[in-house]
Amino acid sequence: MEDLNINRDKPEMTDEQILKHKNFNAVLNTVSASKLPWYKTGKLWLVGGSAIIVITSTILLGNYLTNEKNVSPVLEEETSIIKNEIVLPDSLESKIDDGNSIKIVHVSSNTVVKSPLGIEIEVPNGVISESGIDKEKYDVRITSLEIPVGLDLGTHSKKECFKIDLSSGAENVELYGADAMMIKDEKVRILTYGENGWEELKEYTYIKEIAQIDSVPTMLKPVQNTTRPFAFGKEYNIKKKIQQFSEIAEYNNVVFQPNETWPDEWYEPDMWEDVEIDQVSLGNYRLQLKKMSAVKECDVTAVFDKINFSSALQVYNSSFSKTETTVPAEGSFFVLHNGGKYVVLYP
Amino acid sequence: MTEPNKQYHQTHSAIQLEEEQIKRAKKNPEDFGVLYEKYYVQIFRYIFKRIADENEAAELTSQVFVKAMQSLHKYQFRGVPFAAWLYQIARNELNLAFRSKKYNRSVDLKTDQVHAVIEEFEANNLQNEPSEEKTQYLLESLRKLEKDELELLEMRYFEKRPFQEVSQILNITVSNAKVKMHRIIKKLKVIMEVEQA
Numbered sequence: 001m002e003d004l005n006i007n008r009d010k011p012e013m014t015d016e017q018i019l020k021h022k023n024f025n026a027v028l029n030t031v032s033a034s035k036l037p038w039y040k041t042g043k044l045w046l047v048g049g050s051a052i053i054v055i056t057s058t059i060l061l062g063n064y065l066t067n068e069k070n071v072s073p074v075l076e077e078e079t080s081i082i083k084n085e086i087v088l089p090d091s092l093e094s095k096i097d098d099g100n101s102i103k104i105v106h107v108s109s110n111t112v113v114k115s116p117l118g119i120e121i122e123v124p125n126g127v128i129s130e131s132g133i134d135k136e137k138y139d140v141r142i143t144s145l146e147i148p149v150g151l152d153l154g155t156h157s158k159k160e161c162f163k164i165d166l167s168s169g170a171e172n173v174e175l176y177g178a179d180a181m182m183i184k185d186e187k188v189r190i191l192t193y194g195e196n197g198w199e200e201l202k203e204y205t206y207i208k209e210i211a212q213i214d215s216v217p218t219m220l221k222p223v224q225n226t227t228r229p230f231a232f233g234k235e236y237n238i239k240k241k242i243q244q245f246s247e248i249a250e251y252n253n254v255v256f257q258p259n260e261t262w263p264d265e266w267y268e269p270d271m272w273e274d275v276e277i278d279q280v281s282l283g284n285y286r287l288q289l290k291k292m293s294a295v296k297e298c299d300v301t302a303v304f305d306k307i308n309f310s311s312a313l314q315v316y317n318s319s320f321s322k323t324e325t326t327v328p329a330e331g332s333f334f335v336l337h338n339g340g341k342y343v344v345l346y347p
Numbered sequence: 348m349t350e351p352n353k354q355y356h357q358t359h360s361a362i363q364l365e366e367e368q369i370k371r372a373k374k375n376p377e378d379f380g381v382l383y384e385k386y387y388v389q390i391f392r393y394i395f396k397r398i399a400d401e402n403e404a405a406e407l408t409s410q411v412f413v414k415a416m417q418s419l420h421k422y423q424f425r426g427v428p429f430a431a432w433l434y435q436i437a438r439n440e441l442n443l444a445f446r447s448k449k450y451n452r453s454v455d456l457k458t459d460q461v462h463a464v465i466e467e468f469e470a471n472n473l474q475n476e477p478s479e480e481k482t483q484y485l486l487e488s489l490r491k492l493e494k495d496e497l498e499l500l501e502m503r504y505f506e507k508r509p510f511q512e513v514s515q516i517l518n519i520t521v522s523n524a525k526v527k528m529h530r531i532i533k534k535l536k537v538i539m540e541v542e543q544a
Contacts, residue, residue, distance in 0.1 A: 001497065004490050005453040007399060008461075018391045021405035024383045030409075031376060031416045 220247040220283050222312035225303040229255035230267055230287070236275040245279055250315060253308035256285065256300035366424045372416075379416050386430055387412075390437055396506070397441055399453035407444065411437045431515035438498075438516070445494075454489065454497065456505040461485055464504050468536040481539075488538040496531045503528055 243249045256277075265271055266289070276288040280299060289296040304312045365382075372379035390411055395404035414436050415422075422432055444450050465477045465485055477485075489497060502508045502516070510528075514521045 001452060001490050001492065001494060003451050004497070005399060005451055006486055006489065007453055007455045008486070009457055010455055012455075013392065013395060013401070015388050017401075018388050018395075021391065021401075021408070022383075022387050023409070024380050024412075027383065027409055027412045027416065028376060028380075030413045034413075034417060 220251075220302060220316075222251075222304050222309060222316055223283075223301070224309045225255065225257045225305050227257055228262075228267065229257040229303055229305060230262070230300065231255045231305075236272070238275065238277070241277050245285075247283065248302050251304070251312055253304060253312065254302050255305055256287065257303045259299045259301065262298070362428060365429055369419070369422065369424060369429060373419050373422075376416055379412075379419070382415075382429060383412055386433055389430065390433055393434060393437055393506075394441060396455040396501075397453055398444070398450040399455070400450070403450060407437075407440055410440055414440065428515070431512075434516040435518065452494070452497075454501055454505065456501075458482065460505050460507075464500070464532070464535065467532050481543075484539050484542045485535065487542060488535050491538045492531070492534070496527075496534070499524065499527055500531050500535075 242254065248254045272289045272291050274290045276290070278286045278288070280286050283302050285300050285302065287298045287300055289298065368378065368381050372382060387408065391404055391408045394407045394411070395401065398404055398407070411433060415433055418436075422429075445452055461482050462477050465481060469477075489500075492500065499513065499517070502513045503510075508516075510521045510524050514524045517524065519527075
């Protein structure tokens with residue numbers, strides 16, 4: 001907007017100055033005149049004709065100014081915004097066919113996140129968390145995308161995450177800026193990861209909703225322990241106690257890693273008379289270790305030991321099979337989760 | 348940071364009363380006068396800040412209320428202030444005028460409001476007030492924004508409208524408005540860094 005006029009520290013008009021222009025009678029007369037049959041006012045004929053010219057010009061000019069796809073997708077929001085019909089150019093329509101399957105993997109969120117591969121990424125709401133990188137290739141190829149929507153990395157819910165198999169599709173891309181609030185003309189930026197780090201590739205525009213996922217199971221993505229975990233034994237009836245937490249209820253061998261260092265004796269199974277557990281956040285819990293009248297509270301993280309980690313992963317991955325869907329095979333098309341709906345982005 | 352527009356925001360009962368006024372105006376155009384009186388100043392001010400010509404602002408404001416009256420039969424009460432609908436009409440009228448090159452887009456702002464924008468992306472580094480040089484860089488950076496980006500920034504920082512009001516006027520969700528705002532600030536930061544380089 002190079003011709004933008006910037007008025008800095010300009011005195012504001014007072015209400016009195018503004019009210020001088022008020023004239024409701026003139027408004028009323030204009031409205032009344034506009035309701036007269038055309039033959040009763042030559043002025044209306046001219047006004048109408050001019051209006052048609054102006055409106056037509058506006059539409060034509062508007063079409064010229066919008067992107068060449070000339071689409072106006074409107075996502076249905078809570079207040080049911082009018083949904084426009086989306087017209088895709090023939091060239092895009094022909095590319096849509098059965099293709100890669102989509103598997104939901106995990107979610108992540110905003111702020112600074114660090115992928116398991118050691119890449120630190122500063123992300124806004126609903127941005128990348130991590131990606132699988134094929135290190136054997138010189139141009140580091142991203143073989144999958146994980147698209148976050150808003151939960152903390154490390155405590156994942158399947159409900160709002162995606163993994164897109166890109167092995168036969170686009171190279172070196174991650175979805176940046178995508179979130180659960182895609183709306184009309186919302187754009188997402190595609191980043192590529194190369195030897196110089198993350199670089200912006202291009203922007204995509206939300207175009208079309210293609211599928212609806214009604215319900216997605218919620219499970220915590222398994223994480224392996226890094227320090228000695230506390231394993232609830234049968235004596236504490238922990239399996240029953242964790243049933244209230246749907247994200248870990250399906251696992252058989254979840255254990256809990258203390259956030260702080262514990263004395264060795266605390267890990268002994270007969271140390272405590274009872275152990276209660278409350279949820280702090282997804283994947284994070286608070287234990288109440290009880291002995292006689294003493295109660296010790298400790299924050300822990302749900303993890304899996306080395307022996308049970310792979311089987312936990314199998315449980316986790318197998319739960320996705322219920323939510324697989326298909327997307328166009330063309331590598332430049334991506335699928336986002338948007339409030340329960342899959343949408344396809346086109347360049 | 349925000350100073351809610353008291354004329355925009357109303358109590359629930361006031362909004363209900365307004366619904367009654369709208370119903371009466373639908374039956375009798377003269378009853379629209381109550382709404383005209385209520386919202387004239389704020390619609391005028393909204394338009395004037397964007398075209399910076401008093402007489403043209405008066406004419407456009409008049410057109411807004413004419414259009415509102417002509418379309419009142421289509422208006423559906425949704426529990427938000429009637430002002431939101433009027434602002435949407437005003438936006439449309441302004442966009443038409445800008446497209447036809449009738450006016451150049453203007454933006455009114457105060458120096459402390461500009462500083463508030465700079466502080467958003469320098470929150471941890473800002474020791475003193477931003478320099479005049481930095482302020483000028485930001486003003487120039489405004490020209491690099493898209494029109495919808497400028498509009499959102501203007502509503503939040505230069506008009507100090509709460510997100511709820513902004514979302515109602517722009518017909519988007521509050522969370523979406525916040526995300527967009529976040530991205531605009533980031534974009535401005537990048538633009539300014541380039542300008543200063």
